[in-house]
Amino acid sequence: MDMAVEAGVIKQHLIDPEICIRCNTCEATCPVNAITHDDNNYVVRADICNGCMACISPCPTGSIDNWRTMPLVRAYSIEEQLTWESLPAELSPEELEAAGVSADAGEEIAAAAAPVPAQAQTTAAEPVFNSAQYGATVPPWSAAHAYTNLFPPKTPTTATVVGNFNCTEAGFESETHHIVLDFGVVPFPVLEGQSIGIVPPGVDAIGKRHHARQYSVASPRNGERPGYNNVSLTVKRVTEDHQGDPVRGVCSNYVCDLKVGDTVQVVGPFGASFLMPNHPKSHIVMICTGTGSAPMRAMTEWRRRLRKSGKFEGGKLMLFFGARTQQELPYFGPLQSLPKDFIDINLAFSRTPGSPKRYVQDLMRERAADLAALLKDGASHFYVCGLKSMEEGVVLALRDVATEAGLDWDTVGAALKREGRLHLETY
Amino acid sequence: MSTINYSEKIPNNVNLGEDRTLQRALEGWQPNFINWWDDVGPEGSTNHDVYLRTAVSVDPQGWAQFGHVKMRDYRWGIFLNPGDANREIHFGDHKGEKVWQDVPGEHRANLRRIIVTQGDTEPASVEQQRHLGLTAPSMYDLRNLFQINVEEGRHLWAMVYLLQKHFGRDGREEADALLQRTSGDANNPRILGAFNEKTPDWLAFFMFTYFTDRDGKFQLAALAESAFDPLARTTKFMLTEEAHHMFVGESGVSRVLARTAQVMNELKTDDAQKIRAAGCIDLPTIQRYLNFHYSVTIDLFGADQSSNAAIFYSSGLKGRYEEGKRTDDHILKGQTYKVLEVKDGQLVEKDVPMLNALNEVLRDDFIKDSVAGVGRWNKVLEKAGIPTRLTVPHKAFNRQIGALAGIKMSPEGRVVNEVEWAAKKNEWLPSSEDFAFVASLMGRVVEPGKFAGWISPPVMGINRQPVDFEYVRFG
Numbered sequence: 001m002d003m004a005v006e007a008g009v010i011k012q013h014l015i016d017p018e019i020c021i022r023c024n025t026c027e028a029t030c031p032v033n034a035i036t037h038d039d040n041n042y043v044v045r046a047d048i049c050n051g052c053m054a055c056i057s058p059c060p061t062g063s064i065d066n067w068r069t070m071p072l073v074r075a076y077s078i079e080e081q082l083t084w085e086s087l088p089a090e091l092s093p094e095e096l097e098a099a100g101v102s103a104d105a106g107e108e109i110a111a112a113a114a115p116v117p118a119q120a121q122t123t124a125a126e127p128v129f130n131s132a133q134y135g136a137t138v139p140p141w142s143a144a145h146a147y148t149n150l151f152p153p154k155t156p157t158t159a160t161v162v163g164n165f166n167c168t169e170a171g172f173e174s175e176t177h178h179i180v181l182d183f184g185v186v187p188f189p190v191l192e193g194q195s196i197g198i199v200p201p202g203v204d205a206i207g208k209r210h211h212a213r214q215y216s217v218a219s220p221r222n223g224e225r226p227g228y229n230n231v232s233l234t235v236k237r238v239t240e241d242h243q244g245d246p247v248r249g250v251c252s253n254y255v256c257d258l259k260v261g262d263t264v265q266v267v268g269p270f271g272a273s274f275l276m277p278n279h280p281k282s283h284i285v286m287i288c289t290g291t292g293s294a295p296m297r298a299m300t301e302w303r304r305r306l307r308k309s310g311k312f313e314g315g316k317l318m319l320f321f322g323a324r325t326q327q328e329l330p331y332f333g334p335l336q337s338l339p340k341d342f343i344d345i346n347l348a349f350s351r352t353p354g355s356p357k358r359y360v361q362d363l364m365r366e367r368a369a370d371l372a373a374l375l376k377d378g379a380s381h382f383y384v385c386g387l388k389s390m391e392e393g394v395v396l397a398l399r400d401v402a403t404e405a406g407l408d409w410d411t412v413g414a415a416l417k418r419e420g421r422l423h424l425e426t427y
Numbered sequence: 428m429s430t431i432n433y434s435e436k437i438p439n440n441v442n443l444g445e446d447r448t449l450q451r452a453l454e455g456w457q458p459n460f461i462n463w464w465d466d467v468g469p470e471g472s473t474n475h476d477v478y479l480r481t482a483v484s485v486d487p488q489g490w491a492q493f494g495h496v497k498m499r500d501y502r503w504g505i506f507l508n509p510g511d512a513n514r515e516i517h518f519g520d521h522k523g524e525k526v527w528q529d530v531p532g533e534h535r536a537n538l539r540r541i542i543v544t545q546g547d548t549e550p551a552s553v554e555q556q557r558h559l560g561l562t563a564p565s566m567y568d569l570r571n572l573f574q575i576n577v578e579e580g581r582h583l584w585a586m587v588y589l590l591q592k593h594f595g596r597d598g599r600e601e602a603d604a605l606l607q608r609t610s611g612d613a614n615n616p617r618i619l620g621a622f623n624e625k626t627p628d629w630l631a632f633f634m635f636t637y638f639t640d641r642d643g644k645f646q647l648a649a650l651a652e653s654a655f656d657p658l659a660r661t662t663k664f665m666l667t668e669e670a671h672h673m674f675v676g677e678s679g680v681s682r683v684l685a686r687t688a689q690v691m692n693e694l695k696t697d698d699a700q701k702i703r704a705a706g707c708i709d710l711p712t713i714q715r716y717l718n719f720h721y722s723v724t725i726d727l728f729g730a731d732q733s734s735n736a737a738i739f740y741s742s743g744l745k746g747r748y749e750e751g752k753r754t755d756d757h758i759l760k761g762q763t764y765k766v767l768e769v770k771d772g773q774l775v776e777k778d779v780p781m782l783n784a785l786n787e788v789l790r791d792d793f794i795k796d797s798v799a800g801v802g803r804w805n806k807v808l809e810k811a812g813i814p815t816r817l818t819v820p821h822k823a824f825n826r827q828i829g830a831l832a833g834i835k836m837s838p839e840g841r842v843v844n845e846v847e848w849a850a851k852k853n854e855w856l857p858s859s860e861d862f863a864f865v866a867s868l869m870g871r872v873v874e875p876g877k878f879a880g881w882i883s884p885p886v887m888g889i890n891r892q893p894v895d896f897e898y899v900r901f902g
Contacts, residue, residue, distance in 0.1 A: 021678070021803075023644070023669075024670070058490060137891065
């Protein structure tokens with residue numbers, strides 16, 4: 001999910017000093033040495049933490065599970081964190097905007113967030129809606145077992161580039177590449193929904209080695225090319241910052257410029273909960289924007305292969321996919337060629353000239369009847385991947401669909417979380 | 428019991444399935460362990476399904492698996508942190524040499540003694556806490572008590588593994604003896620004094636887990652530096668579990684303080700009797716409990732001057748806390764450290780050889796860590812607008828071990844005579860009347876989401892479960 005970093009926004013991992021007991025478990029557990037301490041506080045280094053979550057469940061207090069959306073330039077430094085007596089509040093949308101966050105991340109970020117204030121107005125007396133609380137931390141019961149951290153940052157492995165092409169229409173500013181990496185004979189098992197880290201070569205401005213950037217795997221478990229030990233990634237080239245000024249994303253440009261035959265340093269795999277269900281009756285609802293489509297492509301492709309082999313009875317697949325324009329939507333062409341009875345595709349374009357702006361949650365509301373049926377079915381699984389600002393709008397849309405269908409959202413939402421059936425991967 | 432499939436029943440990363448000798452030793456020991464658990468483990472808990480965190484491997488995903496299990500069926504695993512083939516001894520006379528995978532003959536007796544002493548504390552605390560389940564202030568707290576109990580049990584396994592794997596017949600005998608001594612037994616007590624004290628109520632339990640389990644943290648951290656690699660790797664993994672115990676203590680006392688402060692504000696009083704009448708524990712009583720547990724615990728670090736400590740360090744058996752992060756020569760010869768003694772009725776500092784003062788060094792590291800946590804407790808009072816602050820008593824207060832043993836001190840560190848001590852003792856340490864009062868509050872509350880009146884609910888549940896989650900299902 002490196003885009004988030006390169007787009008200038010990070011989901012910064014923080015420790016609540018009021019709850020932390022300074023037991024050192026997190027520091028001892030962290031596989032990338034991102035956690036340090038002084039006599040006062042335990043803190044996380046924003047430039048090293050890769051969000052692998054290895055520290056979360058071992059922490060006895062729960063103080064470790066705190067996240068703040070921050071403009072990269074304003075990320076809390078460790079020096080600052082070491083002085084804290086309590087956690088700072090989340091930056092308000094206005095503060096984020098003032099820091100250039102919403103302007104920069106494209107229309108989607110501002111627009112996807114737009115319904116939220118409207119919702120907030122109508123429910124002003126209610127507690128603030130926290131979409132993240134509904135995200136599951138456990139995989140679906142039928143998910144395959146995921147391997148993680150086979151290659152930690154200290155000991156990356158090497159992969160060879162065997163494919164690299166632009167999967168958006170050429171000539172548009174939002175250029176997204178589909179990259180295929182081959183691991184040869186090195187074991188690198190991945191599942192749909194997992195991510196891997198790429199370590200860009202060279203050093204940063206202060207002479208430190210670049211840290212790894214994480215990307216979701218876009219290929220299914222048996223490889224981009226079935227039966228080969230390879231994976232594919234979906235990487236958007238970052239060429240401008242939030243103000244529209246030219247800037248080169250360190251890792252995205254490196255990856256997009258790779259040639260077939262080049263080698264790259266890879267760490268991972270990461271992620272043990274954003275995994276697809278395997279039982280034949282399971283339904284998958286996928287909601288994404290931009291390169292958040294990578295895990296959705298992986299899951300769709302795995303289901304497509306299963307179906308082709310005649311081994312799958314066919315739970316439903318439903319996709320809500322947002323982009324600025326059709327030309328910028330990764331995999332637009334291949335998506336169009338999937339049979340309608342295999343996947344129910346809903347595309348939202350926010351910047352098609354002459355057409356009104358449409359976002360994924362608008363489409364979800366339009367498809368309320370079908371979504372309600374799926375929400376009532378315990379075999380349905382929901383996956384959300386893309387910009388952070390879409391998360392709340394999407395979960396609110398799910399809540400409204402449930403409520404209008406006479407379901408109690410608190411019950412449904414809690415079940416989705418508990419049963420590993422709603423996964424939020426936003427950045 | 429002899430047909431146990433050890434690799435499944437006892438999750439381990441020590442290749443237990445292929446070590447016939449060790450398997451046989453454990454097959455002999457395991458039924459005795461279960462008997463011990465049934466006899467003096469948590470009282471009346473056999474049929475409960477408890478929401479426990481169980482380690483099934485040492486990787487981050489593996490060592491914190493949550494689910495409802497019966498405590499007797501808890502998977503008492505044997506886990507060593509992953510090894511490093513190139514690890515070198517990084518302190519003492521053998522600095523720079525490869526760490527030992529087997530016990531060197533010349534250090535055998537000392538290592539055995541260290542492991543037995545550590546091992547003895549683990550079942551002891553289970554024994555000390557065995558009646559507490561009957562007076563739990565909430566289901567959440569009951570679960571935390573049980574979690575601590577099973578982990579202490581697992582830590583016993585960890586030490587027993589080392590004894591049986593590396594110390595032959597002696598080791599097996601010592602392993603058996605760990606199940607024969609009993610906390611507070613007049614004839615066959617536990618080795619260390621604090622582990623023969625009673626833990627009569629939940630305030631004592633929270634103070635014990637805050638202070639005494641923190642002693643565990645420092646002792647384990649010092650052993651995690653050991654040149655005997657299996658000991659270092661075992662204790663490193665134990666440290667990850669010890670954290671939960673300290674959390675229970677720290678958050679437990681915080682919650683008691685929060686509730687007391689709330690009632691003080693509601694009643695607009697700091698009168699201890701009025702607070703007691705309202706069913707809460709008054710701040711002076713909490714301070715007296717703190718004084719007691721702190722002073723008893725710092726005795727656990729041993730005499731302030733000890734030739735054993737010097738031998739353990741120089742021979743590489745036991746390092747200092749965070750040895751690897753210190754920037755001195757890690758040999759410490761010719762260096763000095765200040766310890767306290769009483770001269771002409773006054774406390775004075777004197778320089779002693781650093782190597783002989785290593786118990787004091789570890790004690791001082793512990794004190795620094797403890798004081799920081801007491802500062803966090805005070806923040807609870809500060810936030811509630813209560814001006815009272817808790818303090819730790821002077822290091823020389825109420826000591827029974829070392830040069831300060833038997834010297835009568837006020838909590839502020841003033842030498843006092845017997846008359847003053849006798850007159851003030853009940854101001855400084857919990858009296859039988861304090862114990863009786865606290866005991867009177869200990870009624871059992873185990874309905875999900877309900878809490879006894881003398882303690883606040885926690886900020887959040889365990890493993891992100893809601894506070895009213897059914898942490899214990901009663902069989």
